[in-house]
Amino acid sequence: MTATTETRPFEAEVAQVLRLVTHSLYSHKDIFLRELVSNASDACDKLRFEAIGQPELLGDDAALHIEVEFDKDAKTLSVRDNGIGMSREEVVANLGSIASSGTRRFLESLSGEQQADARLIGQFGVGFYSAFVVADKVTVLTRRAGTDAGAGVRWESDGKGEYSLATEDLAARGTAVVLHLKDADLEFADHWKLRDLIHTYSDHVAFPIRMKQYKDGKPTAEWETVNNASALWAKSKSDISDDEYKAFYKSLGHDFADPLAWTHNRVEGSQRFTTLLFIPAQPPLDLLMGARDERRGLKLYIKRVFIMDAAEELLPNYLRFVRGVVDADDLPLNVSREILQHNRQIEKIKASCVKRVLDLIEKLAKDEPEKFKTFCRAFGNTLKEGIVEDPTNRARIARLLRFASTNGQGAEQNVSLDDYIGRMQPGQDTIWYVSADSYKAAAGSPQLEAFKAKGIEVLLMFDRVDEWILGQFTEYEGKPLKNVAKGELPLDAADKQKQEEAAKAAEPLVKKLKELLGDQVTDVRVSARLTDSPSCLALSDYELAPHLARLLREAGQEVPDSKPTLEINPAHALVKRIETESDAAKAKDLAQLLLEQAEITAGASLADPSAFVQRMNRLLAG
Ligand code: ADP
Ligand code: MG
Secondary structure, three states: OOOOEEEEEOOOHHHHHHHHHHHHHHHHHHHHHHHHHHHHHHHHHHHHHHHHHOHHOOOOOOOOEEOOOOOOOOEEEEEEEOOOOOOHHHHHHHHHOOHHHHHHHHHOOOOOOOOOOHHHOOOOOHHHHHHHHOOOEEEEEEEEEOHHHOOOOEEOOOOEEEEEEEEEEOOOOOOEEEEEEEEHHHHHHOOHHHHHHHHHHHHOOOOOEEEEEEOEEEEEEEEEEOOOOHHHHOOHHHHHHHHHHHHHHHHHHOOOOOEEEEEEEEEOOOOOOEEEEEEOOOOOHHHHHOOOOOOOOOOEEEEEEEEOOHHHOOOHHOOOOOOOEEEEEOOOOOOOHHHHHHHHHHHHHHHHHHHHHHHHHHHHHHHHHHHHHHHHHHHHHHHHHHHHHHHHHHHHHHHHHHEEEEOOOOOOEEEEHHHHHOOOOOOOOEEEEEEOOOHHHHHOHHHHHHHHHOOOOOOEEEEEEEHHHHHOOOOEEEEEEEOOOOOOOOOHHHHHHHHHHHHOOOOOHHHHHHHHHOOOOOEEEEOOOOOOOOOEEEEEEOOOOOOHHHHHHOOOOOOOOOEEEEEOOOOOOHHHHHHOOOOHHHHHHHHHHHHHHHHHEEEOOOOOOHHHHHHHHHHHHH
16 A cells, blocks of 8 residues: 655755765765665663563564665665664654754855765764765655554655655565665675775674575575674674774764774773773864764663763763773663763773773873874863863873973974973972963963063963963963963062062153053052053953953953053163153054053953054054
């Protein structure tokens, strides 16, 4: 019985995804098979999980498996599973629209002509549509487990703008995806080619993937299992090759690239569990999007049964780049997400995951400098969040952080706090940093001048996360971290005396400037920070950095108005000119400019930019 066929348009985003996928994956055609097999495997996982509470769902077909079959003459390739299947509503929701909010954000982030990085495509939940890279028509036949033959659904599309839906009697539950191969892609209707792809991409799918046995170039009636079909993490480390780990990571993380490193551990004792954790070599999609996709990351298994994606429960946010598997022996199979969130065993597993990942990063830092560099570039700023998020591990995390510094090479963040301490000047007990909203602004801060003159290294902080962690990261190894723009400078007795003399000598000038600037400033004083620049802003201990205040205001947040403290360099020609300028209007312009320069270099926004320009022009025109 075939009911009337209904035709529906794809949701607009699907059409966009289809275009993107077929273009971007053109040079990675192979991956369609990995994606379809991965969906089939997910479907088997879901059924196995639902069957824990409803064993009758499995019926007399309990051996969950995947079949890959082709027909050269008909030019078709099918991927079938006896997993959960889909109802009509599920077909519409899953194959006709884009459900994942992460995918939507990703699409929105691609402007017009921009080509998506093919590496990322497989990660954002459009795996199914990759079928259209090699097929000009795709037919899906599916029936939800627990329904009867009449509930079967036929979905069909050429991937252009519409799909058709019909009801069809299907004898078995599960899903068959039938690709009508493009003429140019008939290479995929080949036994050895398919076996090879399955071996490469899907060997450790935990369900058997079967193909018809081949004899003398012809298929026989016998099925044989062509993948390893074992849970890789359950094997002993010594039985797993690096290549197997790498291949497993690629299928788990939907990545094309090898992982940077991994750690595989079995914990015995009062609580038994296995963790297999990978650090990717490049930031995964959700990280680039700046938002965590709770579906990606860490898979929780209980005694080999996939339970759920549980990255949020098993990893802190600052390790959200980690991909992997946790298999726990002692949790109840019917565990729910709510239970996971308040479970002592889960807390222990989470702590163990954190420890393993930090161990692994430490090992990279110690033994594999090149890989560690790659790690820092990709995830260094994410790891920094751990300073705030994970106070228990703060010291370990801090040791792993790398920063740019006045002693480093450009904007590259490669100076550790230990390096810094090793280079401290005799008598120096403070770790100094400057913060700004770009490398250039940090490296060019006038506040650095006195430090450079004395040969004191200063860390350059210019990432937004730096500002956030610095609020709580106030010491390392017993040494305080201080902002060069804040508070008192470490002056020795001779310096102090010089400073006092300079301040004394400049008293009339300071008085003049205070009058000229009026209530725009809290204070004007002679700076110990400057050698070359005429002026800079100094902050009190609890004052927000001006660039940060600007960012927060731009983001619509209330920031209390605070008037700056202006520090001046009486030796500078501009400052000297103000001292001697007898024309009151000119002196006022110059004083105003002195303040505005300090504000600009500190990354503050000018209160009145057009007045600033007019003033500049008045002075330049003489
Ligand atoms: P993802 O696997 O990341 O969710 P896909 O585009 O690969 O994205 O698949 C979309 C959805 O279609 C899946 O989430 C699933 O609900 C459904 N689906 C795809 N293939 C199957 C299948 N073989 N059996 C059951 N459901 C499937
Ligand atoms: Mg998928």
